[in-house]
Amino acid sequence: MSHFCRELSLLLLLLAHAQADNCLTAIVGETVQIPCSLNTEESLKTEDISVEWKTSEDLIVHSFVKGQDYWTNQAPQFKGRTQLFSSELSRGNLSLRLSSVSLTDDGGYTCNYHRSGEPTSRQLSQMCLQIAGRYSLPVVQGPASPVFKDHEVNFTCKSTGGFPEPKVQWSVNKELLQNSRRVNTILNRDSRGLYSVTSVLTVNVTGDVSVTCTVENDRLREKMTSAEIHYLIKAEKESNGVSGGTKVVVVLVAVLVVLVGLLIVVIMVLKRRKRKHQRPRTPVTNKDEESEAPLQQTQTRTTLNS
Template identity: 45%
Template sequence: MTPVSIEDINFEWRAEGDIVDAFVKGQHELTNQEKQYRNRTELFITELAPRNLSLKVSHISPNDRKVYECWFFIDEDRNGYLDKWLLKVAGHYSEPLIKGPAKTDLRNRDADFICAATGGYPEPKVHWFINQKKVPPQSNRINTTITNISSEKYDVKSVLTINMTDDTSVYCTVENELLKEERKSTDIQYLVKTKNELHSGDRRHWWIAVIVAVALLVIIVIVAAVFRSRNNSASSGMLNLNVSSQVSTFKLFTNI
């Protein structure tokens, strides 16, 4: 077989019938290139001799998720379809944020937990875990909403409703199957008190208040007693002084 020179190699990369990039008669040919691929493609021209017909596409977006086909043309007897590739596009989601109810008195009440993540692609899956056990995805306690914020990104929000009958630990994960990535939220915990515990806590608070009130009363009584004692001492001093003056005056009058 006669060796093939670069000048004899002609090939095209196509996607859904559009020309992505091409090499014709020894030249990089971009005349018929589809507009959406302008300045985003690259051929390995220096490696064409060893038959490297690879294509590089930059600045990937979900719009590039297509089947790419390579067609080659050497001469009239040797030309046609060579190979095809499916380009898969994916983007990372943010770390999931989880939020629970503000109330702490939750025993035998329904409580909503919210898990949210943003900016990923494609649509994710949200998984919930209660006390380290996975909640079945089809559970009617889960309500998940996925919002397409642009052609390239999704936001997800999932709400899990739990009837709080015992101490509970909750977290969620957001899974991106294409990236084989599952991101985990923080683990939040709720200690559920019984009525007896609540009443016991109330009683403890009541006794603390009583003790504080008694202590304040004792302090007030002591302070009042101290002031009263000081006032009595001051009055006695004045009385003695007056008596002494009267006696002195009386003695002086007698001597005359």
């Protein structure tokens, strides 16, 4: 019984993959053309034909009745987004153009054709439409502080705007990481249903390290890989103070500051002495000499009179 269940599960899985391979993939926000054609050698008169596109839930996507578009019964979510190739209708090209694709457009679509004079309409095609969103280029951020040997550090990878859920893979030193216990990945969805992914990798650093992050979209068969970031480890002894080279620079700067200060002091002293020697001297008058001057004049007069 268990063998039968395994065989049945495998069969269902293969059918699911086959259906996915036959689906037409459309990108969110872009325009897709869903093909439908009528094999005919004659030129068709558009006023004689009717075309109706429907979803697998029987919602009317687009109606064309005897030469003109018919909007009355169109489902609201498709209004303003559908178009037939009017110039191609006469050659049997009944394809549908669907713009501004969203996740709600995912599903099955049928193309039905009817010609005036024929008793019933014919289904010309049945198409599976699957919707995907492209993830942005992943960006990896590492620790802001230096990375030291034998320490655990976290690297964070972020990517947005994708669908369906992605696969996230990390590479460390160019080797694919196999230990998923070192990775914590969180998914969030925005108002449009698109995913944003944040994945955190914890690494025990034993040497210089480089990391990349890859976000894979299976539906688009697309892989987006971040730029590689590199971290050089630092010695543990440098974490508790300034490195030896930095200390030498600090000492040299301090010595230079002291020498410049001394030089400024010497220059100021020399300038002060120079100004002192250049100052003019005032003659000094001896009071005794001033008092003796009249006496000498009196003696001179007495001598002349005698």
